[in-house]
Amino acid sequence: MIKYYNRKENKYETEKVAGEKYLNWSYSSPAGKGLVELLLKKKLFSKLYGFYCDTKTSSRKIKNFIKEFDIDMSKYDRSYNEYSSFNEFFIRSLKPGARKIDKNNNTLISPCDGKISAYENVNLNKIVQIKGFTYSLKELLQDDKTYNSYNEGTCLIFRLCPTDYHRFHFIDNGICGDTTKIKGHYYSVNPVALKNIKKLFCQNKREWSIFHSDNFGDAIYMEVGATCVGTIVQSYSNGCKVVKGEEKGYFKFGGSTVIILFKKNAVKIDEDLLNQSRLGFETSVLMGEKIGLK
Incomplete structure (x- = not known):
């Protein structure tokens, strides 16, 4: 349960x-x-x-x-x-206007429908997967240069279950860089699996890019595959200007995860989301919904 x-x-x-x-x-x-x-x-x-x-x-x-x-x-x-x-x-698409997108430049929005866990002042060597299980950002990215810039920053984990809308969107106006693809396994990302597979996110197939956000600085935007998610599709164009709420890509069948990391002091996440995460609960959010402020 x-x-x-x-x-x-x-x-x-x-x-x-x-x-x-x-x-x-x-x-x-x-x-x-x-x-x-x-x-x-x-x-x-x-x-x-x-x-x-x-x-x-x-x-x-x-x-x-x-x-x-x-x-x-x-x-x-x-x-x-x-x-x-x-x-x-x-991979169904929403009708225009089906999700209200907060266009305020100071507002951070959810990139997708799903359940969010939020953590501030992140230790790069101990990012929380679930209580008792942690992993390092270096392991997650498999990149020796990028990860150092995000120490004491903010980590947001969005879990999409198979019943959710499975397209993910940009959290702000900006430009998104090229996608780095990392091969891996296809474990489920359901909490049952997270409690039993150490460093699951570091073992699964995943893709990440740097999103040069107009209002929240450079953020790491990562998509993690899962059981039956054989394909992560990136629909944005590398290096082109995007607007807040614009589609970035989508997952094919299965539960999956979006992880976003911000640098220190780039954003202040809503207190109710942080409090529920501290208590060990995810919070349901919809794409376009306010989840923080600049």
Whole structure:
């Protein structure tokens, strides 16, 4: 059971998890852990499942998926029967205006829909994955130069579950640099897996770039793949000016993660998000929602 904080309702809620029993078995039992290491973390498994999700046959799953997880399709640009495959549905686009984007230059917005964990004054050698598990930024980036600039900065981790809108957007006006791609495994990013796999983010496939934000300085923008996420698609153009809320890219099928790191004193994250993270709870946010100030 995964509890998270609903900041709009000021209460805790229980997340509906796709394949919850399977996840608990896979990452908690000896047999399940063996299967994960033997097959599920491998690229081939995610690639094959991704191939299935691109087929016409997979579209039969869409209607029941929407019903089981109460997805509000009125916010999206097509009805459920207009998608030719499950992957096409999974990377669905919002209708214009479906998410309110705070355009104030001093306001930091969420880049995506998901559950956020927020940490200030980050020790580069002990970034929090989940209570008891940490990793270093150097391991995460596999870069000897970039990571040093972010000591005592701010780290935001956005977890997208399979039921979420799976496109990610720019947090500010600015210019985004080239993408660095790092090969890795395909562990689930569900909290069940995070509690059982040390340095999971450092083991999974991931991509990162430097976003030269107009109002928050240079930020590291990273996307982390997961089980069945065989593809991370970057839809922005390297070196071109982008505007706040513009799409940066999207994940194909599966849960996935966006990590953003800011330099020291670049941003002040909303206190309710920091407090819930200190208590060990994620907070639900929507793309475009205010999460901090300059």
